[in-house]
Amino acid sequence: MKKRFTPLQLLVHLAGWIPLAVLLFDLLTDSLTANPIQAIEQRAGYTALVFLALSLACTPLAFLGWKELTQRRKALGNYGFLYAALHVTVFIAVDYGFNLEAILRDVGTKQYILIGATAFLLLIPLAVTSFNYWMKRLGKNWKRLHRLVYLIAPLVVLHFFMARKGNLLNLTGDVFQPLLFAVIIGALLLLRLGPVKSALTRLRTRLLPPV
């Protein structure tokens, strides 16, 4: 017999498909600016980044007591991949119309595209091995492989930073949003470090009754 969906599970799946539905609606109602191709790329990329941050938030939050999140993490990560794939597909197929020469030239000369492309390539094995079959088959190595996300997330934030008109070094220009994601993702990664984690454990045992 199949398990019933938990409310959180339902919420995750709704949140996963709603951005795509809204995007399609906006596309059909001509609400994607005068430059819809770029608008789709930007929105898909942004949504991917949001899901990446959400999937990274699961472990620290579960650690603080919300255990069910560890079971929702994978779905959030997969939705992140879905939107990243949409972002890349539109870039290759629509924006550049499969013009391989132009794509390679830009990947080679534009750092932010190179960084984004690297992040996406690293994301592919994680998406492919997200099935239970691979989880069992890879055993301990599955977890090791999926730690790649600690590298992917900063790459994606950097890609986002560099796609905006601003200066990373003196923090001027259109930097607020990328900075916000840098802080959030940076914090989520810091929370995983050994010393931070043990400090949190001490705090938790002091504040909460032992679980």
Next chain:
Amino acid sequence: MDSPFKSVPVKSSEITPKHVYLSRRDFIKAAGVIAGSMALAACLPSQEGAPQAPETDSAADPAIAEKTDELGDPVNSFKDITNYNNYYEFTTDKQGVAKLSQNFKTSPWDVEVGGLVKNPAKFGVEDLIKKYQPEERIYRLRCVEAWSMVIPWVGFPLSKLLNEVEPTSDAKYVSFETIFAPDDMPGQKEPWYPWPYREGLRLDEAMHDLTILATGLYGGELPPQSGGGIRLVVPWKYGFKSIKAIVKIELTAEEPVSLWKAIQPSEYGFYANVNPNVDHPRWSQATERRIGEIARRPTLTFNGYAEQVAGLYEGMDLKINY
């Protein structure tokens, strides 16, 4: 000079002077107000909240949509031109500028011209329009973000204004400044930018006949989101050089520092000439998307105006002077 960038010539006698059609518009508006208040007096409450289309929703002269630039490419729609704007003084959301700027007051508008000139003065845009008789100029606009449009501006050569104030022999550059009005321009409250917006040209670039001050669009007024009261248009340079809502023009001996150059000098050079052979570190400049088209098209050197302007840069290495 018989220049190819001009659209189909219209005899100046055939053009309705701006103050005439403006007063005609005021008359229609006043008539609307009177009719509206009569309707209110007749107790029709439903009229009260009836949405009134802002003036900027449709082109003053829709027939212009049929025109093309000198290369045969059609002008972009009024809707696209006025709803896809890079205007960080309002918002970084290109689609959001139109709404946020709809109450921005563009008339009356004054421009102060000073610095190294013999006759510094303050000019009202209305007076400039009467004096210089703006004409239609259909120009390509190429954004550094690799999209482009064809825009039917209404404007007059900047040289006319500069000749009137008479630059001194020390004047080498022209610097421009956008209005600083954070209460009306919410983006100017953002601390990340060294407001107000500034731009600059070399004096010979500023005196070139292609360089205009635009006071109108699509045969009508210049809407706030497009840079009204008055803006610069330099069609062979990336769009960010064509500064909007200008309140100050100054002749200087030193090269002015533009806002984007102050933020990121390695990416936004002083010259910023459209050049597919000089690569921007961030955006590919080899191709562009014309708004309204799907496939990218190759970017033209000097945005297709090489014949007219290449001479300005003879002997200069454009890879260094980007």
